[in-house]
Amino acid sequence: MKKAANRLRKSTVGSNSNARLTVDFDEVMQWIDAARLRATSVVNTTLIELYWTIGQYISRKTDEDGWGKGTVENLAEAIKKRYPTQRGYSPQNLWRMRQFYETYRHRPKVATLLRELSWTHNLLILSKSKRAEEREFYLQMACEQKWSSRELERQFAGALFERVVLTPTKLSAPLREIHPDAATVFKDSYLVKFLDRPLPHSIGNART
Numbered sequence: 001m002k003k004a005a006n007r008l009r010k011s012t013v014g015s016n017s018n019a020r021l022t023v024d025f026d027e028v029m030q031w032i033d034a035a036r037l038r039a040t041s042v043v044n045t046t047l048i049e050l051y052w053t054i055g056q057y058i059s060r061k062t063d064e065d066g067w068g069k070g071t072v073e074n075l076a077e078a079i080k081k082r083y084p085t086q087r088g089y090s091p092q093n094l095w096r097m098r099q100f101y102e103t104y105r106h107r108p109k110v111a112t113l114l115r116e117l118s119w120t121h122n123l124l125i126l127s128k129s130k131r132a133e134e135r136e137f138y139l140q141m142a143c144e145q146k147w148s149s150r151e152l153e154r155q156f157a158g159a160l161f162e163r164v165v166l167t168p169t170k171l172s173a174p175l176r177e178i179h180p181d182a183a184t185v186f187k188d189s190y191l192v193k194f195l196d197r198p199l200p201h202s203i204g205n206a207r208t
Helices: 002-064 069-082 091-104 108-116 119-128 132-145 149-157 160-166 173-178 182-195
Strands: none
Touching: 002 069, 002 091, 002 108, 002 119, 069 091, 091 108, 091 119, 108 132, 119 132, 119 149, 132 149, 132 160
């Protein structure tokens, strides 16, 4: 009887000890997870800044030195030979980097948003948006809502920008009579509130 009680006591003590260790282990796991997230963020930021710099370089070369399709294809081939395991430097993607730079080079306030999103996110917004306000809308929403690229595609398919920003505000008949431009004012006010947010850092400071 005493032996059974001792075994039960040891088992209970062991269980309590394991439970405490598990809690301690969980804290360490949280540190590891947080560090991995930070590392992923740093890698993504570095990649976006690299693509921006390459796009800036190609843009300058096409303007100043007449670079065309053949030269960019040669560049892609040279990168492939030097870095055979690296992906993402096809001629098509190099031209997208140029488009990426030229689209945002005069809009420094979105620079932080560009770096917070993956290249896939940026390409989706770049290719599917029809105007600057729409691009900024989806950049802001994707960052704030932590959308996956699949969710971002779903929002484009559902025309979120058109529904939220472009659809005329429903106003009462008397208000429309007194202020015929009220819907436009409301829409513009929304855009200012949503888009005109100061962002501290500019990717546009990159130099080749």
